[in-house]
Amino acid sequence: MTDQTSTLAELGLFTGAPQHDNFCRLGSLLPTRELTPSSTPHQWRTGDTIDLPDTYEFAGETKSFEDFFVGTDTAALLVLEDGVIRHERYALTGGPEVPWISMSVAKSFVSALVGIAVAEGHIKGIDDPISDYVPVNPGSAYDGVSIRNVLQMSSGARWNEDYxxxxxxxxxxxxxxAGVGTLDDFVAGVIRENEPGTLCRYNSGDTQALASLVVRATNRSLTDYMQEKLYEPLGMTSPGAWLLDAAGMEVAFAGLNMTARDFAKLGELYRNGGEWHGNQVVPEQWVRDSVVPDAPYLQPGQPIVGTHRFEFGYGYQWWIPAGDRGEFSAIGVYNQFVYVDPTANATVVKLSSNRTYGTTDSESTNHDHETGAFIRAVINALRN
Known part of the structure; x- marks a missing residue:
């Protein structure tokens, strides 16, 4: 057993074990590649603090806001309006300068890097087969499948994301x-089950394939490319890090470590159409296309996660809630959220270590949909 395998086993993920002592320090427990603070750091301005609601509505019930904050082991809750902090609260091991594991929030960062690589000509277009760039086994899941289908979790790969x-x-x-093979080897051998572009089945392997695409197309590590294209121009203020596999490949589907304040910058970037203080960091059309479910199987209630349908729709590695507010969110297990409501000029970050997550494959323990309701209540308080 490798040291990395042993460390992961000791964490006890998805067993009900508390994780707040781990999620703030995974970068020191596992191999990483570091992201360095920007040479032009952007500090959020602070405005008047809003009062958050005492209750919120979910599934026809009135629920306690504080009980949910505590019960999902929330470490950070950051509320921005027009790029100004209106509420900031930390608990457990969280703090304004404490890095936290992204889980699948990382997927939305990878999507942004794909969009930048397309704009720069490293990738010809997203209707190209991903296998034109990434080595895969003949006849395997990603052989001949378009980059677009992989972005939309509609690759047709056989997959079960049941934690x-x-x-x-x-x-x-x-x-x-953890060292049983490599992430690239895993991507190369995934088995096809469905016709690509017909079913949205949430698949962390798809994101790992996209990361391999960025690395092969740019001839740079994911960390190096992200440092130049996102971390530096967005003025990230704190060190970050990507977890690595035994071969030095970034764990792109879940392994990004950053602070709540820096995670919020991706939400604000997308809220502003990919523009950051006059600099078009991500192409505006890419941002628009990323947060719209453009096929019936991508609409809210259609994507499959594990054994169930998810209430949100899906874009290019972003989740899209039902409704007409144009909301979208990066979401990770254990209730990590970077949630954007353009109609309220709001970005909300919730970093968590919900210890019941993954102990079943149901909303009763995972609270994904309920976190959406909780955050909407925060945004409604901002509106009012």
Whole structure:
């Protein structure tokens, strides 16, 4: 057993074990590649603090706001309006300068890097087969499949993202991260099950394939490319890090470590159409296309996560809630959220270590949809 395998096993992920002592220091427990603070750091301005609601509505019930904050082991809650902090609260091991593991919030960062690589000509277009760039086994899931389908979690790969099932595919991906093979080898051999572009099945392997695409197309590490294209221009103020597999490949589907204040900058960037203080960091059209479910199987209630349908729709590695407010969110397990409501000029970050997450494959323990309701209540308080 490798040291990395041993460390992951000791964490006890998805077993009900408390994780707040771990999620703030995974960068010191596992191999990483560092992101350095920007040479032109952007500090958020602070405005008048808003009062958050005592209650919120979910599934026809009135719920306690404080009970949910505590019960989901919230470490950070950051509320921005027009790029100004209107509420900031930390608990447990969280803090304004404390890095936290992104889980699948990382997927939305990878999507932004794909868009930049397309704009720069490293990738000809997203209707190209991803196998034109990434080595895969003939006839495997990603052989001949368009980059667009992979972006939209519609690759057709056989996959089960059930965190309560230790035999599911996502655990095999974690094993590759820990040294049982490599992440690139895992991507190369994924098995096809469905016709690409017909079903949205949430698949962390798809994101790992996209990261391999960025690395192969740019001939740079994911960290190096992100440092130049996102971390530096967005004025990230704190050190960050990507977790690595045994071969030195970034764990792109979940392994980004950053502070709440720096995570918020991706939300604000996308809220502003990819523009950051006069600099078009991500192409505006890419941002628009990323946060719209453009096919029936991508609409809210259609994507499959594990064994169930998810209430949100899906874009280019972004989740889209139902409704007409144009909201979108980066979402990770254990209730990590970077949630954007353009109609309220709001970005909300919730970093968490919900210890019940993944102990079943149901909303009753995972609270993904309820976190959406909780954050909407925050935004409604901002509106009022």
């Amino acid at each position: 309560s099932d230790p035999t599911s595919d996502v655990f095999q991906l974690n094993a590759a991260m």
